Amino acid sequence: MTDPVIDLRLWRQFVAVAEVLHFGRAAAGLHMTQPPLTQGIAQLERLLGVKLFERTKRSVQLTAAGAALLPAARDLLARARALPAQARAAQAGEIGRLRLGFVSTIGFAQLPQWVRGFRARYPNVALELIEATGDVQLQALERGELDAGFMLHSPGFVPPGLQHLRVTREPLVLALPDPHPLAAAASPRLAQVLDQPLVIFPRRIVPSLHDAILGVYRAAGRAPLVAQEAIQMQTIVNLVSAGLGVAWVPESVRQFQRQGVVYRKVSAPRGNPVPGAETSLVWPQAGPGPAPALERFVAFVKAAGGAGPA
Missing domain, CATH: 1.10.10.10 (Winged helix-like DNA-binding domain superfamily/Winged helix DNA-binding domain)
Structure with a gap:
């Protein structure tokens, strides 16, 4: 009945x-x-x-x-x-729910500040934060399980089919085990680094940045000696601490203070510079524009320091 x-x-x-x-x-x-x-x-x-x-x-x-x-x-x-x-x-975007994916590197500094500020200004918008690598975020965005995501990529690259706002641009630095001979140098030379065992994330996680890093080796006529792959930046740094190799990481990873690891900027020749990394807030292009609550969040992040489209 x-x-x-x-x-x-x-x-x-x-x-x-x-x-x-x-x-x-x-x-x-x-x-x-x-x-x-x-x-x-x-x-x-x-x-x-x-x-x-x-x-x-x-x-x-x-x-x-x-x-x-x-x-x-x-x-x-x-x-x-x-x-x-x-x-x-x-x-008006003053109430609702936002499901945001994010990579660990943006979670070290900017993201906590943005979340705190946005929640203070729009307390009736529920923010659901999901840490996920870029490949997982892309799948979730396609399935409608995320509204937007903070994704790491090489400078100027953004996955096709997505709107984006660049929020950070930073150099890559080298993470080394503290006892490593190159750790004694303030700025080791690139030629000294290229023969070292490498700890790196799988290509599927951040293809553009993975290709940019390996491009440095190819430009110098070297093949990287990949000792271990790992998905999360924290795990990569932990493996460096264990002595498995060195790793190229965004400079923001310095804030992940791991005992036994030091970070160094690498001196590279002008013709083969060390690449940088960018993080962008991305969201689907479907419809005339983002949902009102997402539109508010995009505007808030842009005002708080987002650099704009790459």
């Missing part, structure tokens, strides 16, 4: 009578005559299958069922009254 859908008008009539316990005064407050009000209450009781009022010629009292329903009915009407304002706020 399907439950009846009850008109809000009947609930307003019920609350009006329940609050004054008098049909005549309730009708006056509703700007209606008493007979339609009496009929409305009777209709509500029939739809619910319960008696809401005990009525005599001299008094009107709530039944136990009526008293139990009154708080919920008041709440229902209050939420109904709030809907127009909520609709306007949703259109």
